[in-house]
Amino acid sequence: xxxxxxxxxxxxxxxxxxxxxxxxxxxxxxxxxxxxxxxxxxxxxxxxxxxxxxxxxxxxxxxxxxxxxxxxxxxxxxxxxxxxxxxxxxxxxxxxxxxxxxxxxxxxxxxxxxxxxxxxxxxx
Amino acid sequence: xxxxxxxxxxxxxxxxxxxxxxxxxxxxxxxxxxxxxxxxxxxxxxxxxxxxxxxxxxxxxxxxxxxxxxxxxxxxxxxxxxxxxxxxxxxxxxxxxxxxxxxxxxxxxxxxxxxxxxxxxxxxxxxxxxxxxxxxxxxxxxxxxxxxxxxxxxxxxxxxxxxxxxxxxxxxxxxxxxxxxxxxxxxxxxxxxxxxxxxxxxxxxxxxxxxxxxxxxxxxxxxxxxxxxxxxxxxxxxxxxxxxxxxxxxxxxxxxxxxxxxxxxxxxxxxxxxxxxxxxxxxxxxxxxxxxxxxxxxxxxxxxxxxxxxxxxxxxxxxxxxxxxxxxxxxxxxxxxxxxxxxxxxxxxxxxxxxxxxxxxxxxxxxxxxxxxxxxxxxxxxxxxxxxxxxxxxxxxxxxxxxxxxxxxxxxxxxxxxxxxxxxxxxxxxxxxxxxxxxxxxxxxxxxxxxxxxxxxxxxxxxxxxxxxxxxxxxxxxxxxxxxxxxxxxxxxxxxxxxxxxxxxxxxxxxxxxxxxxxxxxxxxxxxxxxxxxxxxxxxxxxxxxxxxxxxxxxxxxxxxxxxxxxxxxxxxxxxxxxxxxxxxxxxxxxxxxxxxxxxxxxxxxxxxxxxxxxxxxxxxxxxxxxxxxxxxxxxxxxxxxxxxxxxxxxxxxxxxxxxxxxxxxxxxxxxxxxxxxxxxxxxxxxxxxxxxxxxxxxxxxxxxxxxxxxxxxxxxxxxxxxxxxxxxxxxxxxxxxxxxxxxxxxxxxxxxx
Numbered sequence: 001x002x003x004x005x006x007x008x009x010x011x012x013x014x015x016x017x018x019x020x021x022x023x024x025x026x027x028x029x030x031x032x033x034x035x036x037x038x039x040x041x042x043x044x045x046x047x048x049x050x051x052x053x054x055x056x057x058x059x060x061x062x063x064x065x066x067x068x069x070x071x072x073x074x075x076x077x078x079x080x081x082x083x084x085x086x087x088x089x090x091x092x093x094x095x096x097x098x099x100x101x102x103x104x105x106x107x108x109x110x111x112x113x114x115x116x117x118x119x120x121x122x123x124x
Numbered sequence: 125x126x127x128x129x130x131x132x133x134x135x136x137x138x139x140x141x142x143x144x145x146x147x148x149x150x151x152x153x154x155x156x157x158x159x160x161x162x163x164x165x166x167x168x169x170x171x172x173x174x175x176x177x178x179x180x181x182x183x184x185x186x187x188x189x190x191x192x193x194x195x196x197x198x199x200x201x202x203x204x205x206x207x208x209x210x211x212x213x214x215x216x217x218x219x220x221x222x223x224x225x226x227x228x229x230x231x232x233x234x235x236x237x238x239x240x241x242x243x244x245x246x247x248x249x250x251x252x253x254x255x256x257x258x259x260x261x262x263x264x265x266x267x268x269x270x271x272x273x274x275x276x277x278x279x280x281x282x283x284x285x286x287x288x289x290x291x292x293x294x295x296x297x298x299x300x301x302x303x304x305x306x307x308x309x310x311x312x313x314x315x316x317x318x319x320x321x322x323x324x325x326x327x328x329x330x331x332x333x334x335x336x337x338x339x340x341x342x343x344x345x346x347x348x349x350x351x352x353x354x355x356x357x358x359x360x361x362x363x364x365x366x367x368x369x370x371x372x373x374x375x376x377x378x379x380x381x382x383x384x385x386x387x388x389x390x391x392x393x394x395x396x397x398x399x400x401x402x403x404x405x406x407x408x409x410x411x412x413x414x415x416x417x418x419x420x421x422x423x424x425x426x427x428x429x430x431x432x433x434x435x436x437x438x439x440x441x442x443x444x445x446x447x448x449x450x451x452x453x454x455x456x457x458x459x460x461x462x463x464x465x466x467x468x469x470x471x472x473x474x475x476x477x478x479x480x481x482x483x484x485x486x487x488x489x490x491x492x493x494x495x496x497x498x499x500x501x502x503x504x505x506x507x508x509x510x511x512x513x514x515x516x517x518x519x520x521x522x523x524x525x526x527x528x529x530x531x532x533x534x535x536x537x538x539x540x541x542x543x544x545x546x547x548x549x550x551x552x553x554x555x556x557x558x559x560x561x562x563x564x565x566x567x568x569x570x571x572x573x574x575x576x577x578x579x580x581x582x583x584x585x586x587x588x589x590x591x592x593x594x595x596x597x598x599x600x601x602x603x604x605x606x607x608x609x610x611x612x613x614x615x616x617x618x619x620x621x622x623x624x625x626x627x628x629x630x631x632x633x634x635x636x637x638x639x640x641x642x643x644x645x646x647x648x649x650x651x652x653x654x655x656x657x658x659x660x661x662x663x664x665x666x667x668x669x670x671x672x673x674x675x676x677x678x679x680x681x682x683x684x685x686x687x688x689x690x691x692x693x694x695x696x697x698x699x700x701x702x703x704x705x706x707x708x709x710x711x712x713x714x715x716x717x718x719x720x721x722x723x724x725x726x727x728x729x730x731x732x733x734x735x736x737x738x739x740x741x742x743x744x745x746x747x748x749x750x751x752x753x754x755x756x757x758x759x760x761x762x763x764x765x766x767x768x769x770x771x772x773x774x775x776x777x778x779x780x781x782x783x784x785x786x787x788x789x790x791x792x793x794x795x796x797x798x799x800x801x802x803x804x805x806x807x808x809x810x811x812x813x814x815x816x817x818x819x820x821x822x823x824x825x826x827x828x829x830x831x832x833x834x835x836x837x838x839x840x841x842x843x844x845x846x847x848x849x850x851x852x853x854x855x856x857x858x859x860x861x862x863x864x865x866x867x868x869x870x871x872x873x874x875x876x877x878x
Contacts, residue, residue: 010379012383012386012387013379013382013383013386016383016386016387020390023393091438104382105378105381105385105418106386108386108389
């Protein structure tokens, strides 16, 4: 069962995302800020990370930098969750090392597609 | 009421008298002198002859008395002595002759012939035996005397009055004309835009008062201007705050919406699993409403970002047909909802585009979505084609539908924020009314635009035109005022430059630095100019001989031959001498280059606009009967240029005297039309410069002005201007007439024939 780490500070969004992912038969862990997210990723090495950008303690940009420079977590695909289609952010998201991005509010089916593609790619 | 006209006191007498105040005052003084002299002479000279006669009556008493005195001693005097004594007395009193008679004795002294006027006195003798002596004294004609005196008096009077008149004129010039002149100079300076000018208020007279009034008015105006500027700044800042607030607010609104949309979706799944169809429907409604609210908020966010100048272009290369197919696939469900057919025609040569893909996608999605929404069981067509326009390649996206159409009176509001054709349509068709406004702003940011046409009941057509290569616009340039915007890409200097209009020509770029060659090459290539390159002076000269380009840009510093040597070589070659050479250098312009034959000078880093200007300037043919039009007002210039062009005259335009001179030196136009009040160099200085330059002074210059020119101004223009014309609504016809009139002299023919 693939394990997904959800890093999101907003309680409702986190709860919703986790529950919907669990329904799709994922094993879901969650973190409430960037620091905790990075720690959990390094400790548990999930199969995929959903990372919010606007986070307390450590924001998504810093978190992805650490994740992608650490040997332990480098290979884990990370999807950025950004606010409404910031077109100029798109480039920045990829440049920062994210593998994919999804806009908030989450289009769940679209997000599922992206998760599946990334998991398939890392499995293959 | 005569003379009162819109609160301005006027009187026709002075208004119709077209002369300067000095002339008017002089004329008034002369007439006053004539009148005063006339009246004075009538009063002074009226009874002059009678007065003379009365005067002689008095003198007669004197002469009689003196003769009486003399008579007493008469016995001691000889006749001769008596005669002399008498003569001395009557001549002293102005008589011409005397006749004395006593009884039979009669004696005559002096002349009496020809003098009909005389006075008579009888002198009684004191001795009783002595006979009384009768004296008759003759005097000259009083009329003649009066005439003579009258002449002297009149001449004297005129002389005095003339001196007085000259004094008055001189005094009025000092008292009236000079302060007026000073006022006029100050007013002109103010109308020319110098806001610091204030009138001299040292005078204690009415001019001082007037000056103080003017100063007070100017201060008031300045204060108002500052207040307006402040209000404007405040309004702009308020607008920015509003946009920032909206952007933040939209963000805040979206977070709870996330939850509403997400949980309603989850609950829908739960309800469906449990078979609770009623709840599924209700939850569906919550979900749909949430989605709609989200679209609205996103729209507001986009618009406020555009208005706050924070919307940026994300320029990248992408395949146009791929994008179209993508959009069409996404739209399938929306088309199916109203049972519409979607027909797509893509021209085979669409190729790639360098623009903001997301914004184009959003625009097409919006237009096609609208078309689908407002069409039932009809056809929505998307046609995409590529075509050239003004030296650039453009893409054209046409979205047609067979829907309800848009009423004529609603067309103008179509692209405004929050405007659906009416509120009922909003209820019926949904949507935010922001889509078109945002789409249009996006297209404008990408250097294009959207146009719409429609017929009620038959459908609508929306046409999007976009340049294939998006100009590097500042973010938010479409907003009324770009605020704190930053350029997006750094590839090309951030100037809002239009295309350099110089299609179909070949330009040789000689530069050892590949970076500069590349940059110049790209700028020029965008203008549709064929660019040839040479990396050294030797190669440059060789290529110039081989290709004969229309223009050469030449780097000043190069390792093999320096720019000056290359320039001299080019200018010594009869085949190449005519080709204009633009020098490109890091250093400042030096006069030597002009002497060596350089057409223009460009400093690095190269400003795209300046390059465009130079290329346009240098590529125009010389002395072709063109008309140079110099006016700082774009509207006026465009109007006159069109008139001239319609008459078949090639027109070169300049916005001030400096640019005008530059173009004149370049093209030797056959005629120059110039305004007077212009920034940088005004019309007077422009004419002086032309006059000073032997190469230009033969070109006739027509001065157009809205000013009422003073004598001084006219004097300054005379000998410089071929003709001075007042600006008025009918001037276009007049310009053509005047050009026709001087066609022989200039070779300029408004009808295009020789």
